[in-house]
Amino acid sequence: MVLIIFDPRRVVNPFVSAEPYRFLKATGTMDHKGKHAIVIGGSMGGLLAARVLADHFETVTLIDRDLFPDSPEHRRGVPQSRHTHGLLASGRRALERFFPGFSQEMLDAGALSGDMIASSKWFFEGGLFAKFPSELTGFLLSRPLIEYLVRKRVRSIPNVKFMEGTIVTGLLPSAIQGNARVAGVRLEDRELKADLVVDASGRASDSLDWLESLGYEKPPIERVEIGLGYTTRLFRRRSQESDGDIAVVIPANRAATKGGVMLAQEGDRWTVTLFSYFKDYAPSDIEGFREYARHLPYREIYNVIRDAEPIGEPYTARFPASVRKHYEHLDRFPQGFLAFGDSISSFNPTFGQGMSTAALEAVELDEALRAGLSGLAPRFFKKAAKVIDIPWTVSVGADLNLPCTRGPRNAGVRFINWYVSKLHKAAHREEAAALAFQMVANMLAPPPSILHPKVVWKVFKGNVFARRERPAALRTSKDPQEV
Numbered sequence: 001m002v003l004i005i006f007d008p009r010r011v012v013n014p015f016v017s018a019e020p021y022r023f024l025k026a027t028g029t030m031d032h033k034g035k036h037a038i039v040i041g042g043s044m045g046g047l048l049a050a051r052v053l054a055d056h057f058e059t060v061t062l063i064d065r066d067l068f069p070d071s072p073e074h075r076r077g078v079p080q081s082r083h084t085h086g087l088l089a090s091g092r093r094a095l096e097r098f099f100p101g102f103s104q105e106m107l108d109a110g111a112l113s114g115d116m117i118a119s120s121k122w123f124f125e126g127g128l129f130a131k132f133p134s135e136l137t138g139f140l141l142s143r144p145l146i147e148y149l150v151r152k153r154v155r156s157i158p159n160v161k162f163m164e165g166t167i168v169t170g171l172l173p174s175a176i177q178g179n180a181r182v183a184g185v186r187l188e189d190r191e192l193k194a195d196l197v198v199d200a201s202g203r204a205s206d207s208l209d210w211l212e213s214l215g216y217e218k219p220p221i222e223r224v225e226i227g228l229g230y231t232t233r234l235f236r237r238r239s240q241e242s243d244g245d246i247a248v249v250i251p252a253n254r255a256a257t258k259g260g261v262m263l264a265q266e267g268d269r270w271t272v273t274l275f276s277y278f279k280d281y282a283p284s285d286i287e288g289f290r291e292y293a294r295h296l297p298y299r300e301i302y303n304v305i306r307d308a309e310p311i312g313e314p315y316t317a318r319f320p321a322s323v324r325k326h327y328e329h330l331d332r333f334p335q336g337f338l339a340f341g342d343s344i345s346s347f348n349p350t351f352g353q354g355m356s357t358a359a360l361e362a363v364e365l366d367e368a369l370r371a372g373l374s375g376l377a378p379r380f381f382k383k384a385a386k387v388i389d390i391p392w393t394v395s396v397g398a399d400l401n402l403p404c405t406r407g408p409r410n411a412g413v414r415f416i417n418w419y420v421s422k423l424h425k426a427a428h429r430e431e432a433a434a435l436a437f438q439m440v441a442n443m444l445a446p447p448p449s450i451l452h453p454k455v456v457w458k459v460f461k462g463n464v465f466a467r468r469e470r471p472a473a474l475r476t477s478k479d480p481q482e483v
Contacts, residue, residue, distance in 0.1 A: 034195035045341025046200035091356030110266035111141035124424035224407035227278035426462025
């Protein structure tokens, strides 16, 4: 349950652009398009939506069924907060835009920082990525802490009101225009009218049923079955462990469906999440958990946790499938309503893309609102689809590389997975290949950037002219065959 936040402000990459998204400058004044907007859901997506809407409506009401804690604590409505999380570089930039000074605020609250290439271990395709000073700075902190910091900022906005402990039971259609628009929401005890309703309630969203009850068709839905199961435990951290590095990433691959992530976080702790696809999930008892880590493709995580002091209770979760709802393909959609964040799409959580995607959707929502409320839904969904294309390509493409994943595979997917495998192998010794991959993984560059001729040359060089023996950096880390 930790966040990796990459800061690319001083990174220079000669092969790919670091500006795939437009970050509009804050105007400093509110350009109101309506009187009242409602946001359903008070997690990260809902908080970011409320922050944007506050610049365009006189009043914004954020509704959540939970009672929010007054400190960085887990809450019932966000059970996944107990597991490892990631906020990518593009997401951090969006947060900094909406909340100036937020990066420093995270550090002041206890977040750790460090070079996420030079101070991290990334194991892919039989080896360890090259480690070099990249000035790609990482901020690491727990999900409850960052959500608390964002919520505190949103609470301070004068025209945003919170309705806690409140359940939305449905949408309120306009009595004048029939089902042509949504005029608000139904609560358990009353109705609440609004010019715009944004559903940011997450993967469990009821939007599809609500829209169907108003006479609208469901959007085309894309689903890739991954059967992911994962277990997370916390351990006491000593700074010298793992050579002083702050992150270890061991993904699953075609030969092994097991993987793990170990990240430092505030409070001198490691958060460790072990996962697998469809079967053989990590146990929650401490000895079983350690033994599971011992049988990962690399023993870097096991070497740390075998003697580390466990903290608190273990937590397990299941994620059956990545799901994307293509609202942008609908011909009919009611005015006055939007789906947002995980209500549109949700990906394999081990890639840590969810919050960054929501942050980038917030940037696009802001721009879409600048053109007014008329035609807002198709305009926003088209923009959101372009944001989603990148994380969907990265995570779903990687999952489809595993034989056990159930989803459509075509020649294009098979070629990209073959090429990415070669890119990962080249990244064991070619710094440019490692950096190109990290830029795409952090949504700072589009996936086609890894096919730039200069990157392709590095991939070719790294594979064809590589030394026959394993990289020296890998030989320092024991793998299952060495113990």
